[in-house]
Amino acid sequence: MLTVLNPHDRNQPFPPADRALTDPNGLLAVGGCLAPRRLMNAYRQGIFPWYAEGEPILWWSPDPRLVLRPSAFRVSRSLRRSLRRHEFEFSCDGAFEHVIQACSEPRSYASGTWLNGEMKRAYRELHRLGVAHSFEAWKCGELVGGVYGVAIGRVFFGESMFHRVSNASKASLAYACASLDRWGFALIDCQVHTQHLVSLGAEEISRSQFVDLLNRHCNQAVAKQAWKNDVAI
Numbered sequence: 001m002l003t004v005l006n007p008h009d010r011n012q013p014f015p016p017a018d019r020a021l022t023d024p025n026g027l028l029a030v031g032g033c034l035a036p037r038r039l040m041n042a043y044r045q046g047i048f049p050w051y052a053e054g055e056p057i058l059w060w061s062p063d064p065r066l067v068l069r070p071s072a073f074r075v076s077r078s079l080r081r082s083l084r085r086h087e088f089e090f091s092c093d094g095a096f097e098h099v100i101q102a103c104s105e106p107r108s109y110a111s112g113t114w115l116n117g118e119m120k121r122a123y124r125e126l127h128r129l130g131v132a133h134s135f136e137a138w139k140c141g142e143l144v145g146g147v148y149g150v151a152i153g154r155v156f157f158g159e160s161m162f163h164r165v166s167n168a169s170k171a172s173l174a175y176a177c178a179s180l181d182r183w184g185f186a187l188i189d190c191q192v193h194t195q196h197l198v199s200l201g202a203e204e205i206s207r208s209q210f211v212d213l214l215n216r217h218c219n220q221a222v223a224k225q226a227w228k229n230d231v232a233i
Helices: 036-044 077-084 096-104 117-128 168-182 195-199 207-217
Strands: 003-005 027-031 058-060 065-068 089-092 132-139 142-152 155-163 187-191 203-205
Touching: 036 117, 036 142, 065 195, 065 207, 077 168, 089 168, 096 117, 096 132, 096 142, 096 155, 117 132, 117 142, 132 168, 142 168, 155 168, 155 207, 168 187, 187 207, 203 207
Parallel strands: 003 027, 155 187
Antiparallel strands: 027 058, 065 187, 065 203, 089 132, 132 142, 142 155
């Protein structure tokens, strides 16, 4: 049975991730709240919220887990051409509010969005606390792509990305990987399998391996220059 979380107790522990359901894959708990402390506890244990507007909060820890090591990012030919032509300029935490808003907009291939108002408020608060961050791609002074996520220790938990011109989301992710690699991050959590991310170098590992990596890296410090715009690609 699923664990039901108390929405008024942000310190209530999550059940062990290995108790998650196999169908649907990874569903672990329901309810609770999106307070910063609860979210941080969730990420540290390999758990993340994902639910639709009007649903209770659902907490997931799928097995296997898709991860990307920053140094393993694979640059496609088309992206390499774009980068060589300097088609984009990049920033970190230069437009977090705009990135999260763009990520919440409905996609052409899906109805609705999982990134509802409650979720956006929660990640804005994490950004205010210096935990959630964004990487942006700009073209002719306009924001055309970006990615955002949560940083704990040497792990970056990727949440979503968007693009408005070709290659802009991949360029944002390339910049994120270059930055995170330089700053000493060990791992990017990509949550669940997508062929697009696999083509960029992501790989699947077991949930138990993933949790072991979190236990090792979430308590490790990164370089002091993290979240500075000092990386070129």
